[in-house]
Amino acid sequence: MRKEDSMMKFRKNQNKEKQTPKEKKPRVYKVNPRKKVVIALWILLGLSFSFAIFKHFTAIDTHTIHETTIIEKEYVDTHHIENFVEDFAKVYYSWELNDKSIDNRMENLKAYLTEELQALNIDTVRKDIPVSSSVRGFQIWTIELDGDNEFDVTYSVDQLITEGGNTKTVKSSYEVSVYVDGAGNMVLVKNPTITSIPKKSDYKPKSIESDGTVDSITTNEINDFLTTFFKLYPTATASELSYYVNDGILKPIGKDYIFQELVNPLYNRKDNQVTVSLAVKYLDQQTKATQVSQFDLVLEKNGNNWKIIK
Known part of the structure; x- marks a missing residue:
């Protein structure tokens, strides 16, 4: 091939390349990746905060439901109180038909009653009273702690009352209050007050019956x-x-x-x-x-x- 021909062919090809339009590249829209990360972090933070609040209140509720209060009952020995009240009752409900017996009764009651109660009981058994009395039965029913050092005692007493040539038994129930100091000493702070004691209940247990299952x-x-x-x-x-x-x-x-x-x-x-x-x-x-x-x-x-x- 001649040199001139070669040159012409090269120029034609070059012209073709110039005439062929270049293909346009599609425009790419770039999104700021940092913006997505920030949004995700905020969402995660919000969820974490909400969960923490939920757990806080749930934990409180759960603790409240399962909390158990254990109350330990303290055993209190009341034998000394029982003996004190029984000894008092034997003095309080016993007298003979003579001045000396009635005076001795009041003198002996000083070992059990406060000065206020001694004054309150001066005329409870008069010297002209027509009956004599002796205690034939005594029973403690309840002893309840009323305050730190005071006990309410309910008891019943059977008195044998003699009037002339006749005798009869009288049963009564009373409540007194006994104060016990730190050394264990006791004194009555409430006079025998009429009350009631438990009676027979009307409860009837369910009867058991044979159901015929045993031949x-x-x-x-x-x-x-x-x-x-x-x-x-x-x-x-x-x-x-x-x-x-x-x-x-x-x-x-x-x-x-x-x-x-x-x-x-x-x-x-x-x-x-x-x-x-x-x-x-x-x-x-x-x-x-x-x-x-x-x-x-x-x-x-x-x-x-x-x-x-x-």
């Missing part, structure tokens, strides 16, 4: 077993009891009782055990009275033999 054959077996056992029980030794009773359920009593009968035994089955509720009549050879004992037992059969397990 007649089993009932007869248990009747025979219990009859044999309770005949031996009053005089049985520990080793003899071990054939009938698990260790420690019923202990030897060593009494001269004669078995009479089982009273109204009620049997109910629970799994492989039978619960028994019954009374047992004995004749007490010493008092000649009938002794009736009540038992709630659990029996279990091992092979052919029954045994008291609870």
Whole structure:
């Protein structure tokens, strides 16, 4: 190829390259990466702060729910107070129909009453009183701590009242307050004040009834077993009891009782055990009275033999 031709061809190619438009590059929008990081950090900080507040209040609530207050009751020996009040009652409710007895009563009361109470009781038993009195019974019912050194005592007293040739027993109940100082010395600070003592409750326990889960054959077996056992029980030794009773359920009593009968035994089955509720009549050879004992037992059969397990 000639040199001129080569030059022309080079120029044509060069012109083509100049005429070909360059492809435009797409514009890239750059986002500041630091802005995202800052937002994320603020969100994380907010979440952490909220969680910390939540945990704070939750922890307080949990502590409040599970907090247990243990109150330990302090044992207080009140025998000395009981004796003091009983001795006082023997003086306070006793007198004879003569001036000397009544004067001695007031003099002896000084060992129990404050000066204020001594003055209050001057005319409680007048010298012209038509009856004499002696204490035939006394019982403390309650002693309650009322303040640091003061105790409220409720008691009842049986007085034998004699008027002329007639006698009668009068039972009354009162409350007094006893102050005990640091050395253990005592004095009454409240005069015997009429009150009441507990009476019989109207509570009726739920009656136990047989539910029919124990058949007649089993009932007869248990009747025979219990009859044999309770005949031996009053005089049985520990080793003899071990054939009938698990260790420690019923202990030897060593009494001269004669078995009479089982009273109204009620049997109910629970799994492989039978619960028994019954009374047992004995004749007490010493008092000649009938002794009736009540038992709630659990029996279990091992092979052919029954045994008291609870």
